[in-house]
Amino acid sequence: MNKNLNKKIALIIAVLLVCVYGFVGVPQGVSGKAWLDAIGKRIHLGLDLRGGAHLILEVVVAEAVGAETDDAMGRVQQDLKAANVTYTQVYKPDPAKQPQVVRVEGVSAAGSASARSTLEDKFSTQYDVSSGGSDGAFTLTMKPSVQTALEQKTVDQAIETITDRVNALGVSEPVVSPYGLGKNEILVELPGISDLDQVKSIIQSTARLEIHAVVGGPYKDEQEALASTGGTLPPDDIALHGSGNLATGSDADAVYVLNRVPVVAGNQFRSADPSSDQNGRRAVHFTLTNDAGDKFYDYTSKNVGQSMAVVMENRVKEVATIQSAIRDTGEITGSFTPTEVEILSKMLRTGALPASLNPIEDRTVGASLGADSIRQGVTAAIAGVLVVMAFMLFYYRGSGINADLALFLNLVILLGFMGYTSSVLTLPGIAGVILTIGMGVDSNVLIFERIREEVRSGKAPSAAIEQGFGHAWTTIFDTHVTTIVSAAILFLFGSGPVKGFAVTLTFGLAANLFTAVYVSRVIFDWHLGRLKPGEAISI
């Protein structure tokens, strides 16, 4: 046996081991169950195979755009007043279909120039300002680029919020991602969940972050809190624990007594961003909706010096002292690190969904039904593959072993690929595997038929093998590359099921080029080295 061949065999064994590790990892034991568990951790089954809920939600981005222009309307009124421009009305001509358009009407002729300069001054970065139609009318249209960015931000925020909520549910391996087919759609996949109604109500609920007035606290524990209110909690109050997550002095055991009715409810936050106060300290800057702003102003102006608490998921996140009256924008300051500011502002943002969600598709597959379909499908597929393997042995005799080994190795490499890239195996993915097996068998048949032809024309075994592989290679190369090209295109343009098919097919065919040609050739070479002179190969 020559040195070169040893190297090749070593390479094949290395690839085999790496791939087995890819989909098995290191099992916790040697029993069959330990192996199955280990594989289950690496190879992820799609919802169609293991059961679960699949949701597609449309984010109603028009709402976010509408909220933004609502805000702009308020600012337009203020700014025009400040510039001493009179007008009859500021309104949205068609809030349902064109939430991005704000119109000012009845500006006096004298104020027209001043109105124009004011509007362009304050709004031209985000809006196209045009004097429209009738006398003294101006139209502010949100710039398309600004609108697109806003819509994108809205979808991103919705994804963030949903992810938080799904995580809170304790679902393992959830998927929350842009769906990519239509605009502004989000795909949510929740394996193992079959009660969709409950999940949906949690995902779609809006209000969860609130600001409450602090009655007392922090107390060491619940008993101390109760003692402070005279043994029983008044019906208007609630006692809540701190979150312990932020380094703002709110540790998990501390208990606060708060007013039950929030000053600001969760759906009243419009945005929250990291910023800094006038002293350069890091802060979280938040904006409330107009109504909530008015209410908040009332409250804060009457309660300067009092404390209020930011409550999320029934835990006190942050307690702040009211330093001055606040209307719709405010800051929560403290000795924050940059990451904390980032976390807190994200929490404020994710507290509420930026826009409502419209479910446009949902599917649930009962866990046992998923398991049932996979069992039947896999059993049938395995039976089919076994028949094919048996036939190859029968028809090509000794060389059939080559084909079967190559086929087996092909599947191992494919599974290894899937383990490493954590791809998800779905029903269409299995279709890709079937095509891979078909083409794998085909490659072997092509090579063997070619070798037979060469043997028939009287060539010696080594020459026949050499020629057979050489001729078949061109064909195999072309068929594989053509199919890989088409699979790559399906991967790029397809979604969901089409993609799943493309992934397994591409991996499978790449593996097949290696197993059916390289591995099979090495086995032949190894066999040739052991043939006695004049002995024929078994094919």
Next chain:
Amino acid sequence: MELFRGVNVDWLRLKWYFLGFSLIFSVSGLISMGYHWTHIGSPVPLGVDFRGGTEVEVHFTQTPDIGVIRQAMDASGIKDATVQRYDPTRPSLNAVLISLPEQHNETELEAGQKTVLDALNAHYANPIVPASTKVDVVGPTVGHQLERQALLATLYSLLGMLVYLWFRFQLIYGIAAVVAVFHDTLITVGAFALLDKEISLTVIAAILTLVGYSMNDTIVVFDRIRENLRLSRRESLPDVVNRSINQTLSRTVLTSGLTFLTVLSLYIFGGQVLNGFSFALVIGILIGTYSSIAVAAPMLVAWQQWRASKGQAVVLPAARRAKG
């Protein structure tokens, strides 16, 4: 053991039979698609994935009575529900499929599945096995988006293959192969229309599989033609094509036979979920194998003869040398 050794069939002489066969199946498929188009507004019955609507698969603890379930639906005021026994091959599942037609209004989506389950709980004393319930609710827009996108992705991938074959062989090879694949898809989809079977997302995966399979088959034959043309430049193209088909016949029958066997096992034992999927493959593999011999190869010859009849130089469409 060997099959088809030294076969010598004049395949091209059969081309008119092939044409007739292909036409009969394509046209009857097309007619059936036209019939569906006028009746249901789409060329083939579409599954809930594409059509939109609500489908609830329920497993009962005892043998369900379809009539009573229908009454339960009526009693709850659910109109147009179709109720059918699911997977008749496995009656022990006690499964029933209840479908509601497409909702035209996205906001009505939610209502459907809940009313169905409520109706069953209220009017039918046969407890449901909750872990086995499958609910599909698809809004009309998603369905259409999916439909369009699956179609576009397939067309792009066909174009990609055409370009690759143009680069590796010649344009006419690419065109012939794509026409053959298109022919296969048409006949397979036609079979769904003829047999009134629904096309779902998994069937789309099967059609993609058959496209890949049929393309593979065609390229194997084309590759032999290219090789033989290089070896014997004096032989006429029809002879070369015939010889190439005959030489690869053994491999074609073997591969197709084996793949067919796998798919057939899936069709017979794979259960209801895979039924449409494996049916498409069973048809697709038969047609895919047939088309590489009966459609793609004769097209090459026809093209060359057409060029000759126009008095242009007879160029054998295989000048490029394969590297590989």
